[in-house]
Amino acid sequence: MKKVAIIGAGQVAEKVHAAYYLTRTADLELVAVVDPDEKRGADFATQNGFARSYVDAGTMFATEKPDLVSICTPNRFHFDNVMTALRHGAAVMCEKPPAMTANEARMMRDFAAEKGLTLAYDFHHRFATDMTEVKRAYLDGVLGEVYVTKAKALRRSGVPGWGSFTNKALQGGGPLIDIGIHMLDAAMYVLDFPKVKKVTAKMFQKIGTKKSEGTFGTWDPTKYDVEDAVFAFIEFENGGLLELETSFVLQMKDKAVLNVEFFGDEAGATLFPAEVYTDQAGELVTLLKRDVADEERHVKSMEAFVNRALGADVMVADAEQGYQIQRLIEAIYESAEKGESVYL
Structure with missing residues (x-):
């Protein structure tokens, strides 16, 4: 079983990411959601089948050690959260856009390659x-x-x-x-x-x-x-x-x-x-x-990410294309x- 976490407990996290992960509970364990709003995070976890909620991503990574992470925060926070997830050895699915600047997207691409990890974007x-x-x-x-x-x-x-x-x-x-x-x-x-x-x-x-x-x-x-x-x-x-x-x-x-x-x-x-x-x-x-x-684009995008993170040779909107x-x-x-x- 691979552990899954979501950072950012908003609408897209619930309707796209959590909704798909819930269909894969045979091979995925939904361990945590992170959101700075404690109540929103707790409510999200309860309503979407995640075991625990956190207000701090660093604490979550240290405690849960997830294998796959979805980044669903406002765009300004994509870069920091993606880099943190990669630093902790997690494959990442990040909502679009990749980052706030091309330089940030380039750094994300390079770090994912250095770590040998999947970094995909939800260009569904x-x-x-x-x-x-x-x-x-x-x-x-x-x-x-x-x-x-x-x-x-x-x-x-x-x-x-x-x-x-x-x-x-x-x-x-x-x-x-x-x-x-x-x-x-x-x-x-x-x-x-x-x-x-x-x-x-x-x-x-x-x-x-x-x-x-x-x-x-x-x-x-x-x-x-x-x-x-x-x-x-x-x-x-x-x-x-x-x-x-x-x-x-x-x-x-x-x-x-x-x-x-x-x-x-x-x-x-x-x-x-x-x-x-x-x-x-x-x-x-x-x-x-x-x-x-x-109309099954979101499902297929999430499926491709999970399968790629699990070792399948499938197409994803990858880090290089995200940078471009x-x-x-x-x-x-x-x-x-x-x-x-x-x-x-």
Whole structure:
């Protein structure tokens, strides 16, 4: 039996991490949860089948010696908790983003490699069946040369009304680092992480400081210090272009858009649900189509992490890829803040 602990007793910890670990009690022992709020941690442990709760991670590691650890804290605390877990010999599943800076993500990657431990990030969208089918089409050459990719994670009125999502000091940013990062990873994963040449971006804060209510609840506009929306162009060394659009609030027609489009010289594709198509004499011909997008992404992501930590040779969103994504996020914010392109 391998021992499992969770650091951070919030919503994602309960609905994703604890929910999956509870399905693996035949080979996993749920030993502890850590949260600075003693009551919240104790309640979480009781409600989700964990034996004990702690307010201090160091005490938990010294006492429980877990083999697998999930990091579900606000983004600002990812780095310290991941490094502590690795230092104590635990495999780690960390919520996105990897860290607050690219340098932190690089240090996490290097330390995991030094310790010979699994460090994975919960970029769960890449585990959808849709993703597998589109990536196969890309690798098999069905799309030909993909020269433009458009990734969108847009909400018309979707500021999270809970947690610390509007607090830049705790989160590092707004929609880019919360939802845009998922579609950025999805696009980069399908494209096999091509080398980046240049990043150009623009971000806006126009609505979140005026409004106070949306689809996901209410927030205090006087404490809203993240961006409303980000628009970025990522140029690859191979000549390809990736456009990324992401927003919490944006005066758009659709309530939300979460998808990636690939434009190749032989065919095009969209991810959610998966569809591959081409033009023949002016008529659209569908080469592959799923009617409904795969919704088991979180489960498959957690399953891959646990199985990888137990020795299986399976794909995870690993530490190197996490670093590459964090590096792009940092470059996008840097370009938007400076008003100029950033070369990598």
